[in-house]
Amino acid sequence: MSLAPFLALEGPDGAGKTTLATRAAEILAPLGVRHVNRRQVSTNSAYAATLMEPLARMLWHSGDAPDLSDGFWAHLQAAWFTAHGEQVVAPALTSGPVLVDGWYFKLASRLPGQGWHADEIDHLFSRVRRPDHTILLDVDPEVLWERKAGRLRDAELGMHGTYTDLGRASFLDYQQQGLNRLRATAAAEGWHVMTIPVGEDPDTTAHCVAALIRDLITPAPNTSGERP
Numbered sequence: 124m125s126l127a128p129f130l131a132l133e134g135p136d137g138a139g140k141t142t143l144a145t146r147a148a149e150i151l152a153p154l155g156v157r158h159v160n161r162r163q164v165s166t167n168s169a170y171a172a173t174l175m176e177p178l179a180r181m182l183w184h185s186g187d188a189p190d191l192s193d194g195f196w197a198h199l200q201a202a203w204f205t206a207h208g209e210q211v212v213a214p215a216l217t218s219g220p221v222l223v224d225g226w227y228f229k230l231a232s233r234l235p236g237q238g239w240h241a242d243e244i245d246h247l248f249s250r251v252r253r254p255d256h257t258i259l260l261d262v263d264p265e266v267l268w269e270r271k272a273g274r275l276r277d278a279e280l281g282m283h284g285t286y287t288d289l290g291r292a293s294f295l296d297y298q299q300q301g302l303n304r305l306r307a308t309a310a311a312e313g314w315h316v317m318t319i320p321v322g323e324d325p326d327t328t329a330h331c332v333a334a335l336i337r338d339l340i341t342p343a344p345n346t347s348g349e350r351p
């Protein structure tokens with residue numbers, strides 16, 4: 124059985140992955156596209172859900188503290204996305220295309236700045252399911268700051284980086300470094316890059332994302348000159 128395509132939006136903190144995945148999937152619902160949250164536990168296996176719930180709590184609901192190192196968090200993320208790919212994405216792909224609002228690449232883009240070698244990062248995530256198509260939302264970090272200032276987690280401000288003070292300057296530098304690495308990965312892996320114009324209305328962006336996804340998942344027209 125050939126599975127439907129697995130698509131991912133990727134981008135820095137606040138790029139609009141969740142907002143745009145939700146809206147693009149609504150627009151593409153007639154094509155069977157479903158938005159699957161990257162933080163969703165398994166609905167397929169009660170056993171997997173029981174194990175994924177504490178992982179999700181640790182990753183997203185335990186606050187930010189420097190007590191545990193990157194090594195701990197990176198392995199938790201790798202475990203999470205391995206489970207999610209196997210127990211959430213794979214079952215969903217049996218009923219149609221799946222669009223996730225972010226994957227492990229954002230985290231992977233930060234680790235080189237924290238002393239990790241490319242080989243270590245590749246190895247860490249080597250068992251995680253790879254999207255068939257990844258779309259990078261390329262948004263200027265100044266815009267991200269305007270969107271989210273005042274509601275940023277320390278982790279988003281660069282807590283895992285090497286900054287002495289966390290604030291606007293650390294945020295801009297940390298997000299820009301990550302974005303630069305995501306751009307390099309996009310070029311190397313053949314991702315689709317959407318540069319989002321400053322001030323563009325989210326619904327307009329969502330329609331652009333949906334149009335790109337429609338092209339990616341719709342078979343190319345018969346150009347051989349033969350009638351179908």
Ligand SMILES: Cc1cn([C@H]2C[C@H](O)[C@@H](COP(=O)(O)OP(=O)(O)O)O2)c(=O)[nH]c1=O
Nearest residue numbers: 135136137138139140141142143270324325
């Ligand atoms: C897509 C988009 C989102 N936003 C807002 C909605 C949210 O408050 C915030 C972050 O969006 P969100 O979708 O949560 O980003 P991500 O999942 O990538 O972290 O930005 C805009 O202001 N303009 C936009 O064009």
